């Protein structure tokens with residue numbers, strides 16, 4: 102590691118700024134924008150994040166096991182992957198030419214090697230025995246990028262120590278990873294990791310395996326729509342509706358960025374050409390505010406409104422491909438703007454309402470997304486030739502409805518409303534994960550943002566170390582649904598994997614009719630005779646009407662329609678009658694009305710909160726087997 106004196110000497114000659122593009126394993130840089138909006142915002146945001154991360158570094162009591170690690174404010178411990186922050190720390194050291202970033206890097210590396218490093222060359226996900234080792238690929242890429250772009254900041258001894266460590270990590274990845282290793286994001290990131298390490302250390306076998314994995318990954322692009330499948334298993338067998346495992350969050354924030362980075366690093370145009378339409382297809386699910394609508398994904402237990410809890414970020418996938426489609430630039434920019442407004446006191450919060458609900462942010466989000474921004478700043482965003490003021494995202498357009506067969510999901514775009522209805526029947530390793538059954542998993546309006554969202558159908562810590570526990574006794578799923586409680590067991594329409602959905606369009610309206618059954622998480626019905634439910638969602642320019650029919654004729658205390666309305670706890674709620682509620686948003690008024698009595702389900706603070714996707718809501722319900730609910734959004738004129 103360069104000492105403080107060396108660093109001053111190094112920066113004084115102005116040498117550091119010349120390293121990019123002259124490094125032996127750095128691609129020749131293409132023409133790129135250094136001062137465009139995205140680069141500018143990324144630089145500022147990264148600087149904010151890194152300064153906050155440094156504050157979390159444990160630098161007292163050198164005998165402590167946490168010494169040098171970054172303490173997570175939410176989880177109260179040091180996460181195993183924080184060593185990845187070495188890469189953005191070094192970027193900041195070069196940019197700001199301050200030794201505190203180098204000092205932090207050295208301490209962090211020592212923590213990582215002392216606590217996470219294994220004799221087989223891997224690093225652990227968490228500092229506990231038996232922890233997942235696949236994350237080695239992410240740490241390896243972070244160290245490799247550090248050498249590639251910022252190696253000149255390090256003294257020869259530290260540099261060769263990292264090179265030796267990288268070689269061991271590369272051997273672990275080479276020996277253990279295959280296209281069938283873990284979820285698809287692992288072999289895909291290994292394609293880039295092995296290509297990068299193989300080039301830096303000049304190991305032919307690594308490079309060959311990297312190329313092989315990248316090309317094998319192209320076989321995981323779904324035939325009809327062009328999604329990347331493999332976030333969950335089984336890899337090679339489809340669901341009852343012909344679906345495979347697709348997760349938007351992991352795809353746009355982990356796998357597609359890695360394929361782009363691999364393709365650009367190795368100049369593999371076959372891969373870049375193959376994934377360009379895949380990037381476009383996934384972009385259909387970006388909301389106009391830059392959010393990723395992963396209300397239906399297999400791993401939506403880690404869905405945060407802007408992405409996914411522990412993945413890196415969509416910026417390398419979209420920004421670095423902006424010369425192929427100017428909308429890619431807009432997607433990366435809009436998402437970064439959302440990351441920016443989700444940042445408080447220097448840390449990226451896991452959703453828009455964490456702060457208002459007084460929920461602390463896990464440091465994973467900041468640390469991982471800092472890597473993504475560092476990557477696009479180091480590699481440079483290609484110049485976009487189009488007039489960016491005229492570029493719009495797919496969901497910024499009004500188009501009626503679109504169906505994505507490979508995930509059995511419909512997107513609706515009418516007036517200022519955007520909606521998602523899903524009957525996707527591929528589950529992850531647990532039951533009652535993402536909603537299905539013809540659920541309305543997103544209702545978004547230009548004036549309000551999200552009004553309804555699909556959370557997990559039952560919140561469970563599928564990944565204990567990577568999720569936050571929910572200790573609120575009043576907590577519940579956010580997805581609008583029909584519920585029946587019988588003998589202590591919950592039956593819901595949004596659990597039914599066999600639901601059917603029919604969409605009709607005409608006269609500017611879209612009508613979505615869903616048929617499902619009330620079932621428990623194991624698809625069992627409450628009675629010998631199955632109960633056929635119907636939910637009809639009708640979208641007009643100025644309102645949305647939801648008709649629920651549980652299929653049960655008599656009123657029954659244990660059946661109800663639950664529809665939590667997304668609302669920050671600072672918003673004023675006015676109850677005008679049993680049938681009409683007003684929610685005052687910043688620039689609009691949301692009117693919720695029904696033909697039945699609306700009841701407020703209990704809360705501690707007036708709002709429930711769900712980590713998926715990090716939103717507060719007012720838990721409303723109607724205790725009738727059949728009801729109509731109308732949602733109007735009107736602009737405030739005062």
Ligand SMILES: [Zn+2]
Pocket residue numbers: 173174175176177180462463464465
């Ligand atoms: Zn945490």
